[in-house]
Amino acid sequence: MAEIMVTGATGFIGSRLVSELLEKKYLVSTLVRDGKHTKEKTNEIVGDVTDSALSFEGRSFDCVFHLASCTPLEKNSAILEKVNLAGTKNLFQAIKNKTKSFIYVSGLGVYGNPGEKIIDESYPHDPDTNFVKIRLEAEKYLREECKKNGIDFAVMYFGDVYGSSGWFNDMLIQRLKKKSFRLPGGGKYLKAFVHVDDAVGSMIAVFEKKAFGESYIVTDSTPVTFKDFVNFTADQINAKHPGNIPNFLAKAVLGSDLITLLTTPLKVSNKKISKIYSFKYPNYKKGILQVISEIKEKN
Ligand SMILES: NC(=O)c1ccc[n+]([C@@H]2O[C@H](COP(=O)([O-])OP(=O)(O)OC[C@H]3O[C@@H](n4cnc5c(N)ncnc54)[C@H](OP(=O)(O)O)[C@@H]3O)[C@@H](O)[C@H]2O)c1
DSSP: OOEEEEESTTSHHHHHHHHHHHHTTOEEEEEEOTTOOOSSOOEEEEOOTTOTTOOOTTOOBSEEEEOOOOOTTOOOHHHHIIIIIIHHHHHHHHHTTTBSEEEEEEEGGGGOOOTTOEEOTTSOOOOOSHHHHHHHHHHHHHHHHHHHTTOEEEEEEEOEEEOSSTHIIIIIIHHHHTTOOEEEGGGOSEEOEEEHHHHHHHHHHHHHTTOOSEEEEEOOSOOEEHHHHHHHHHHHTTOOOOEEEOHHHHHHHHOHHHHHHHHSOOEEOOHHHHTTOOOSOSSHHHHHHHHHHHHHHHO
16 A cells, blocks of 8 residues: 655644545555654654754655644744754755655645636645745645656645534634634635645545646635635524624734735635545535534534
């Protein structure tokens, strides 16, 4: 069976990816920081992407799924550059002779603010946040280096990924329950969401179908305003619909990049990924219902 290396395996999407890969009987290795462990048993390599001594000596992988990163909640630009750009380069240099393929995870922020157009992968990148500019530099580096080194490469541009952990639980469900959630700018901007199982499933499909050499927009098929998404979620947990917070105040609390990424309206096409992957949750309503029942089971 193929051997996969997952970075960011202790995170929200990475941990789900690990579970699915194990379920599919892959051999799974993970890069975990000192003191951290994956929920399920994997072949753990202890290390930080920024560590110059990072080594995968004696190992070989069919694919690296690179998810380790700081999120847009990180406001310190030097840390973002260190982890998301220098860390990605460092990881690549350490692993380039050990893997046949490499899948990089990024987000829809690469398209900036395209206005009303429905965009697909051919739309030019035009990032308007420092966070995404750094991620695009890392992507460019990986694309070029993979080409030079004969490594198959693909990049996934995820919409906002929701699931029973990560921001959906920590920042939305928990705050709706405590009545402390507010909608930045009123929430009337169209968003592209994707259930974590589909985020993970689409990545595995790219590997299994050998659909490399491409980039993929990964979102469900049901655009929805953030306000409607949040209110639907609130209804399922019998919480009140939240009030609003002006963007400038939300930026002061959560950082400018995060709020810009959250509040930029976006209409995207998932046609390309849909040719190789069949979404389990093409509609956010079904996805949210599944996630909420999973959260209830956990508690
Ligand atoms: N969640 C979304 O809605 C979304 C949307 C679009 C794209 N993405 C992208 O998907 C990827 C995964 O996101 P996520 O939501 O799963 O993030 P997450 O829950 O914050 O997980 C981040 C992971 O990266 C690891 N990490 C951070 N810094 C590291 C370092 N210096 N060395 C090694 N590992 C490090 C963390 O390890 P520790 O446990 O040790 O901290 C954790 O496992 C990211 O690239 C993110 O930008 C996410």
